[in-house]
Amino acid sequence: xxxKLLALLMVSxxxxxxxxxxxxxxxxxxxxxxxxxGASAGTAASGSTQxxxxxxxxxxxxxxPVESLxxxxxxDGTSFxxxxxxxxxxxxxxADGKSVPAIAESxxxxxxxxxxxxxxxxxxxxxxxxPVTAGDFVFGWQRAVDPTVASEYAYMLSDIGQVxxxxxxxxxxxxxxxxxxxxxxxxxxKVELAAPVSYFASLMYFPTFYPVNEKFFNTCADTYGxxxxxxxxxxxxxxxxxxxxxxxxxxxxxxxxxxxxxxxLAGLNYQVIxxxxxxxxxxxxxxLDMTLVNGEQVDQVKDDPAFKxxxxxxxxxxxxxxxxxxxxxxLNIRMAMTMAIDRESIATGVLKDGSTPTFTAVPPQFATGPxxxxxxxxxxxxxxxxxxxxxxxxxxxKKGLTELGKSSITLNMTVDADDAPQKVAxxxxxxxxQELPGLTVNLVVEPKKQRVQDMQDGxxxxxxxxxxxxxxDPMTYLGMWVTGNSNNYGLWSNKDFDSIIAExxxxxxxxxxxxxxxxxxxxxxxxMDNAVIFPIYTQCNAEMVSTSVTGVEFHPVALNRVYKDAVxxx
Numbered sequence: 001x002x003x004k005l006l007a008l009l010m011v012s013x014x015x016x017x018x019x020x021x022x023x024x025x026x027x028x029x030x031x032x033x034x035x036x037x038g039a040s041a042g043t044a045a046s047g048s049t050q051x052x053x054x055x056x057x058x059x060x061x062x063x064x065p066v067e068s069l070x071x072x073x074x075x076d077g078t079s080f081x082x083x084x085x086x087x088x089x090x091x092x093x094x095a096d097g098k099s100v101p102a103i104a105e106s107x108x109x110x111x112x113x114x115x116x117x118x119x120x121x122x123x124x125x126x127x128x129x130x131p132v133t134a135g136d137f138v139f140g141w142q143r144a145v146d147p148t149v150a151s152e153y154a155y156m157l158s159d160i161g162q163v164x165x166x167x168x169x170x171x172x173x174x175x176x177x178x179x180x181x182x183x184x185x186x187x188x189x190k191v192e193l194a195a196p197v198s199y200f201a202s203l204m205y206f207p208t209f210y211p212v213n214e215k216f217f218n219t220c221a222d223t224y225g226x227x228x229x230x231x232x233x234x235x236x237x238x239x240x241x242x243x244x245x246x247x248x249x250x251x252x253x254x255x256x257x258x259x260x261x262x263x264x265l266a267g268l269n270y271q272v273i274x275x276x277x278x279x280x281x282x283x284x285x286x287x288l289d290m291t292l293v294n295g296e297q298v299d300q301v302k303d304d305p306a307f308k309x310x311x312x313x314x315x316x317x318x319x320x321x322x323x324x325x326x327x328x329x330x331l332n333i334r335m336a337m338t339m340a341i342d343r344e345s346i347a348t349g350v351l352k353d354g355s356t357p358t359f360t361a362v363p364p365q366f367a368t369g370p371x372x373x374x375x376x377x378x379x380x381x382x383x384x385x386x387x388x389x390x391x392x393x394x395x396x397x398k399k400g401l402t403e404l405g406k407s408s409i410t411l412n413m414t415v416d417a418d419d420a421p422q423k424v425a426x427x428x429x430x431x432x433x434q435e436l437p438g439l440t441v442n443l444v445v446e447p448k449k450q451r452v453q454d455m456q457d458g459x460x461x462x463x464x465x466x467x468x469x470x471x472x473d474p475m476t477y478l479g480m481w482v483t484g485n486s487n488n489y490g491l492w493s494n495k496d497f498d499s500i501i502a503e504x505x506x507x508x509x510x511x512x513x514x515x516x517x518x519x520x521x522x523x524x525x526x527x528m529d530n531a532v533i534f535p536i537y538t539q540c541n542a543e544m545v546s547t548s549v550t551g552v553e554f555h556p557v558a559l560n561r562v563y564k565d566a567v568x569x570x
Contacts, residue, residue, distance in 0.1 A: 083210065089211070
């Protein structure tokens, strides 16, 4: 017997809360003017003729360029946002961050939690006129685990989603046709799991799980996702102007979208502006409707009705290259460096955007446990290994230098070319060199794409980086430090840690909610006790959103901004 989950009643396994900046899972800019995701087509379309006549583009600032528009290859938040603008997966997020229907109208779950059967809507179609079918999801998911594609997010299907045979396919032990996903017919998708995953439905709005039209993909060859001509839309917008590394590109409303009456914008006009002062000036002249602000800019605009502090969900941290840099392989050196960081001064004195100093490997206010508690509410639980303590930092430093037989150390830290990371990196350099005599830190500034590539290749010593939660569970962070994970930049390896993660994903604790939660705390403690990362702050975006704009949804998990219900008044 199966449990039927009707489309209008579906909810995700857990609800998340806004990181550091409020109490809701998502904030909606001017939500009174937005049609909720559960609104009927008739309600959303009231006055549609007038709305169509007055619809406008929304002008949005981006900090960094798009890295990839291939849903199975993309790895960064900017790319995810754009892909989600024009692509719907099986599920989508509502204003509260819950998982609700998109291409799937409903789904069934077997009593043992191992089989999901998704029933696809029959009115969804691609922008070339093809219907969206179960086969499109099979093809997209098989691409994600195909070793020849080498998707960095393949682990979302194996380690996280526990899709049957995903791990074996990624390892080259099985053919991709053996993946536990089957098109029963054009409108029925069966997914088999190797172990139950309580939050599986919420993974379905993540781009790695998006569909790909196989016939269209094969006509694009290696150019897929590099231009409007090599992308297809089944979502709210259609990409009509784009080229790789573009600093400006455009999407227009998809008139053939199954929920087109809900979409009130004429389109989205994105502008990549990496200089924050230039971005603010563009907003003030009306060239932008939305822009990020930081540092002293926040003091200038914080009383403006258009100013909003919204949770972005990203944990910013320093990753030391433990495996390849002898000095950083020394635990005392790493402990000295993490204890010499004044996180409070960085968050409140440098960023000034509502970002919160963070002292845990899993940031606060996004993952809620079985008892309703925030996994990282206690930011002092690792105070013995992660706090600002100049005396302890100096002691660790002296011990480390003695063990290394050195009196001084010079390290390079790789950092993005954007304003905020460079400001933070400069403060880190100053604090380390002040508190740790004999330490010299050189900043290596690179475009984000190059910085990420260098860190993945191990071509770095220290790296200032960030990670945003892909789903509402501590594993979205803890899974990174499993041996061999592509995001385990420092190449740390710990058998006890790996064992705990395995026990919580495929072992006896997979279905024991409270036991699993407790064990994940043990895993986090190993990360912190070994100074695998130096957590710094949880990002809160300070944004200017024109008072003429309502209905933009901000989320701390997976997709930070969603525009399906956005309205811009003229």
